Amino acid sequence: MIIGPGDDAGVYALDKDHYIVETVDIITPVVNDPFTFGAISATNSLSDIYAMGGKPLTALAIVGFSPCDYGTTLVKEILRGAMTVLQKSGTALMGGHSFEDTELKFGLAVTGIIQKDKVLRAQGAKPEDIIILTKPVGTGVLSTALKGGKITDKDMEQAVSRMLTLNDTASEAALKAGANSATDVTGFGLLGHAHNMVKGSSVDFELSCRNVPVFDRVRELIAQGIAPEGAYNNLKFLEGSIDSKDISEEEMLVLADPQTSGGLLITLPENSLSVFKETGVEFSVIGKVTQGAGNIKLKP
Numbered sequence: 001m002i003i004g005p006g007d008d009a010g011v012y013a014l015d016k017d018h019y020i021v022e023t024v025d026i027i028t029p030v031v032n033d034p035f036t037f038g039a040i041s042a043t044n045s046l047s048d049i050y051a052m053g054g055k056p057l058t059a060l061a062i063v064g065f066s067p068c069d070y071g072t073t074l075v076k077e078i079l080r081g082a083m084t085v086l087q088k089s090g091t092a093l094m095g096g097h098s099f100e101d102t103e104l105k106f107g108l109a110v111t112g113i114i115q116k117d118k119v120l121r122a123q124g125a126k127p128e129d130i131i132i133l134t135k136p137v138g139t140g141v142l143s144t145a146l147k148g149g150k151i152t153d154k155d156m157e158q159a160v161s162r163m164l165t166l167n168d169t170a171s172e173a174a175l176k177a178g179a180n181s182a183t184d185v186t187g188f189g190l191l192g193h194a195h196n197m198v199k200g201s202s203v204d205f206e207l208s209c210r211n212v213p214v215f216d217r218v219r220e221l222i223a224q225g226i227a228p229e230g231a232y233n234n235l236k237f238l239e240g241s242i243d244s245k246d247i248s249e250e251e252m253l254v255l256a257d258p259q260t261s262g263g264l265l266i267t268l269p270e271n272s273l274s275v276f277k278e279t280g281v282e283f284s285v286i287g288k289v290t291q292g293a294g295n296i297k298l299k300p
């Protein structure tokens with residue numbers, strides 16, 4: 001075992017030149033359409049492989065549902081959505097497992113391959129690196145609002161488009177630009193995953209709130225009191241680890257919002273930014289890395 005629990009995925013030495021990279025993820029619906037849900041869940045599950053710099057090879061499907069509430073037609077639609085993503089990424093579905101559950105759930109266990117000299121780790125950021133994010137945040141707020149009937153499926157289109165975007169090109173861009181660290185932003189929100197990148201290290205992250213890309217209507221919905229419980233839990237967990245003076249609670253909830261199929265959070269030398277730009281990947285520069293003691297410092 002080369003990399004165990006604590007990073008985005010586990011890494012195991014296959015031979016002297018190649019490693020196996022493995023991950024598993026399962027989520028509840030974030031949209032109403034089962035086909036789209038399956039596609040988003042598959043994209044989300046593959047993300048950890050890309051966050052490590054790997055290429056997915058095979059997957060096993062995991063589905064939990066109540067036979068009294070859902071029939072096989074719905075499960076087939078979810079799987080059909082997932083298959084479109086797996087085919088696009090060149091990943092073979094090898095089988096899977098289903099179980100009874102009161103709440104609908106779907107995800108994948110994914111195995112990929114990675115060259116030993118191209119492993120991206122969550123930790124490894126260096127002072128003077130810049131910090132970039134490849135997708136906007138706010139999917140947790142939007143899906144919560146959708147479930148509560150506060151927004152429509154049309155209001156979700158912008159977020160759905162990004163949740164269906166694979167992080168493969170962003171991963172390749174990070175490797176090409178010589179990134180020092182990378183992770184994908186999912187359930188712990190931007191702040192939680194940033195914290196995981198610096199905890200126990202000798203660097204700090206300085207993040208500029210105004211530069212963080214946010215989906216339309218997210219701040220409006222938070223101002224109305226709409227935010228998932230996970231955002232509040234993330235902030236509670238991070239108490240004492242974030243220097244957030246002059247930052248409003250609403251803005252903190254944006255940064256702590258749990259994401260589904262979020263973008264990559266990457267640190268790389270500033271002189272490599274032009275290389276990253278050449279790849280055409282959507283991204284925003286949201287901060288910089290400084291010498292420190294494993295803290296997150298927020299600026300308006």
